[in-house]
Amino acid sequence: MSVTVTCDNGIALVTIDNPPVNAASHSVRLGLEQALRQTEADDTVNAVVLHCMGRTFIAGADVKEFGQPPQDPALPDLLLQIEGASKPWVAAIHGSALGGGLETALCCHYRLAAAEAKLGLPEVQLGLLPGAGGTVRLPRLIAAERALNMISTGKPVSAQLALQDGLIDKIAAGDLLHDAVQFARSIVGKALPPTLLSRPAIKPKDTAAFEAELSKIAQKAGAQDAPKAIIQAIQNALDLPPDAALTAERRAFQILRSHPQSAAMRHVFFAERNTTKIDRLKDVAPRKISTVGVIGGGTMGAGIAAACLLSGFAVTLIERDQNAANQGAARVKATLDGSLKRGMISPAKHTHLLAALSAGADYTMLADADLVIEAVFEDLGVKQQVFKHVEAVVRPDTILATNTSYLDVNSIADATGDPSRVIGLHFFSPAHIMKLLEVVVPTAVSDAVLATAISLAKSLRKIVVLSGVCDGFIANRIMSAYRRECEYMLEDGALPWDIDTAMTEFGLPMGIFQMQDLAGLDISWAMRKRQAATRDPSLRYVDIGDKLCEQGHLGRKTGRGYYRYEDGKTARPDPEVEALILAESKRKGITRQGFAAAEIMARILSAMQTEGQRILDEGIAHNAADIDVAMINAYGFPRWRGGPMYMADTQARLGKDTA
Numbered sequence: 235m236s237v238t239v240t241c242d243n244g245i246a247l248v249t250i251d252n253p254p255v256n257a258a259s260h261s262v263r264l265g266l267e268q269a270l271r272q273t274e275a276d277d278t279v280n281a282v283v284l285h286c287m288g289r290t291f292i293a294g295a296d297v298k299e300f301g302q303p304p305q306d307p308a309l310p311d312l313l314l315q316i317e318g319a320s321k322p323w324v325a326a327i328h329g330s331a332l333g334g335g336l337e338t339a340l341c342c343h344y345r346l347a348a349a350e351a352k353l354g355l356p357e358v359q360l361g362l363l364p365g366a367g368g369t370v371r372l373p374r375l376i377a378a379e380r381a382l383n384m385i386s387t388g389k390p391v392s393a394q395l396a397l398q399d400g401l402i403d404k405i406a407a408g409d410l411l412h413d414a415v416q417f418a419r420s421i422v423g424k425a426l427p428p429t430l431l432s433r434p435a436i437k438p439k440d441t442a443a444f445e446a447e448l449s450k451i452a453q454k455a456g457a458q459d460a461p462k463a464i465i466q467a468i469q470n471a472l473d474l475p476p477d478a479a480l481t482a483e484r485r486a487f488q489i490l491r492s493h494p495q496s497a498a499m500r501h502v503f504f505a506e507r508n509t510t511k512i513d514r515l516k517d518v519a520p521r522k523i524s525t526v527g528v529i530g531g532g533t534m535g536a537g538i539a540a541a542c543l544l545s546g547f548a549v550t551l552i553e554r555d556q557n558a559a560n561q562g563a564a565r566v567k568a569t570l571d572g573s574l575k576r577g578m579i580s581p582a583k584h585t586h587l588l589a590a591l592s593a594g595a596d597y598t599m600l601a602d603a604d605l606v607i608e609a610v611f612e613d614l615g616v617k618q619q620v621f622k623h624v625e626a627v628v629r630p631d632t633i634l635a636t637n638t639s640y641l642d643v644n645s646i647a648d649a650t651g652d653p654s655r656v657i658g659l660h661f662f663s664p665a666h667i668m669k670l671l672e673v674v675v676p677t678a679v680s681d682a683v684l685a686t687a688i689s690l691a692k693s694l695r696k697i698v699v700l701s702g703v704c705d706g707f708i709a710n711r712i713m714s715a716y717r718r719e720c721e722y723m724l725e726d727g728a729l730p731w732d733i734d735t736a737m738t739e740f741g742l743p744m745g746i747f748q749m750q751d752l753a754g755l756d757i758s759w760a761m762r763k764r765q766a767a768t769r770d771p772s773l774r775y776v777d778i779g780d781k782l783c784e785q786g787h788l789g790r791k792t793g794r795g796y797y798r799y800e801d802g803k804t805a806r807p808d809p810e811v812e813a814l815i816l817a818e819s820k821r822k823g824i825t826r827q828g829f830a831a832a833e834i835m836a837r838i839l840s841a842m843q844t845e846g847q848r849i850l851d852e853g854i855a856h857n858a859a860d861i862d863v864a865m866i867n868a869y870g871f872p873r874w875r876g877g878p879m880y881m882a883d884t885q886a887r888l889g890k891d892t893a
């Protein structure tokens with residue numbers, strides 16, 4: 235039974251129990267409709283408290299139902315019924331009230347939240363807009379500027395900010411349900427507050443600033459339709475009668491729900507949650523991790539240490555000497571200072587986290603570590619040596635994790651006394667911000683170690699993709715493939731700025747040549763030199779990047795790479811680079827051709843998809859969706875396109891349909 239009703243001395247408790255997140259599935263909607271009828275008919279009921287079992291309030295419509303024919307009662311219709319109830323409904327919110335969950339709470343007459351609760355309308359992240367009245371009711375409860383921000387970003391707000399905005403009436407002081415029942419008793423006999431639909435929309439204070447914000451959202455949306463629909467819906471809420479705005483919202487929702495962009499984003503939503511559901515771990519319990527050792531206090535090591543501290547782990551940072559350890563600790567502190575400055579952690583938490591960090595050069599400091607991550611110089615011998623030092627001081631069950639970005643994790647594991655305890659944890663820089671964590675699975679790793687590594691990654695709020703052992707694992711291997719293709723196109727006739735523009739117009743955050751200039755051309759140069767000995771001589775090789783490095787042009791850090799950076803950051807096309815490229819084409823006897831943006835992207839996507847298929851064929855990735863997840867979360871492949879493999883699959887299906 236998804237919804238039950240109990241009565242406690244005049245207060246009806248409507249309880250939703252629909253694991254895992256109390257999504258507003260068809261059974262829940264039927265149950266709520268029944269609960270409304272029952273409480274309206276029962277003269278002993280004076281007020282209603284709506285709450286949920288488990289870890290969260292309603293987390294939204296059931297996204298799994300979107301691909302199916304709609305079933306009555308539709309959420310918008312049900313919410314109108316609740317809003318029209320003759321007795322007050324009080325929403326008791328814990329966990330997250332998201333999407334249709336918050337829209338349900340908006341149709342209750344009052345809203346209480348637990349202190350740690352979050353409230354949001356994340357539909358835009360599914361290529362949708364709130365479709366159950368959220369765009370019309372929210373600007374009637376809180377300022378238009380705040381409503382626009384919540385709906386256009388999809389980011390949830392804390393209970394504290396919700397109270398400040400007027401989104402909720404109260405934050406529970408103690409037990410949420412107890413406080414909600416007490417609150418309900420306190421309003422019995424009082425006149426019902428006017429429904430949100432009967433209130434005027436709260437107009438923006440500064441119309442010009444509001445219009446400017448709308449333009450900024452439209453501009454940022456690019457080819458995405460949901461943000462533009464959200465802008466229109468908010469304007470409707472401000473300008474149209476509520477019924478007309480509701481009708482327009484529902485129409486827009488139905489159009490978006492059937493749009494390929496939403497289908498792609500729903501694919502990503504579920505793909506990101508399925509990456510670690512593998513048979514070998516079905517009945518394997520992860521070990522408890524409390525203390526993490528990090529070897530290496532450079533950029534990556536400090537970022538990893540900060541990520542672990544921010545997720546509540548104690549961290550022991552080890553460097554080659556105390557001075558280096560202190561520098562590493564200072565890097566970690568700088569990251570935590572940034573989190574404090576951005577209001578992501580409180581001053582008290584900042585102090586507490588720093589107290590959980592110890593830094594030194596003595597490996598015996600790792601004696602209590604449950605898991606040790608090495609983030610030292612990318613050299614196989616150095617890493618093998620580090621793990622020998624670690625093994626000598628830690629417990630036999632301590633897990634050894636390497637952060638290598640391309641070395642053979644099996645070779646690192648095999649150099650230890652117990653390869654079953656070794657795993658790869660490939661963080662992307664900056665490690666405390668980037669969502670993707672590639673868990674690299676060596677041959678000998680035990681199920682318990684793998685399960686524990688995944689559990690740690692999830693505790694760090696990372697999106698995990700499992701990878702087999704190969705050069706570059708998944709994301710970097712695919713990036714190398716399309717970087718090569720882009721270099722071929724330079725010789726064939728394109729210029730770096732042509733290619734980068736095509737990539738950003740497609741929806742990637744940055745073109746490959748600007749990205750390399752930002753990272754430093756010497757990184758891929760070192761990789762090409764490393765691979766030179768084993769490079770297939772029949773494979774085409776482009777010397778342009780090497781020539782730039784040989785001239786000392788390593789990218790933004792030297793003021794010149796593929797672009798010039800007169801002001802140290804703005805990338806400007808460099809005529810000398812163009813001359814170098816033309817000379818290379820001539821030297822190789824290539825007749826240069828023009829490239830349209832579509833052709834550039836076709837070649838890039840083909841390179842991604844071809845390498846992705848190889849990765850699948852070699853068993854490096856479990857499935858194509860994992861490759862999409864990796865490319866979206868490592869290199870910003872646009873979510874609303876689903877990922878390179880999703881695009882290939884969709885194009886294949888469309889090809890079949892149109893064949």
Ligand code: T1G
Pocket residue numbers: 254255257290293294295296297298309330332333334335337356357360362363364365366368504507508
């Ligand atoms: N529908 C169906 N399943 C859902 C779901 C949803 N809305 N949200 C989560 N799940 C499943 C998820 O697939 C996973 O399943 C399990 O719950 C745990 O999720 C009308 C139209 C709530 C913050 O976008 O943000 O309302 O893998 O791993 O990290 O206007 O889930 O266990 O089988 O993410 O603790 C709007 C999406 C929908 C919220 C919990 N709502 N969910 O995070 O767990 S559209 C959302 C989340 C809508 C209205 C519109 C998070 C969470 P499984 P999880 P978590």
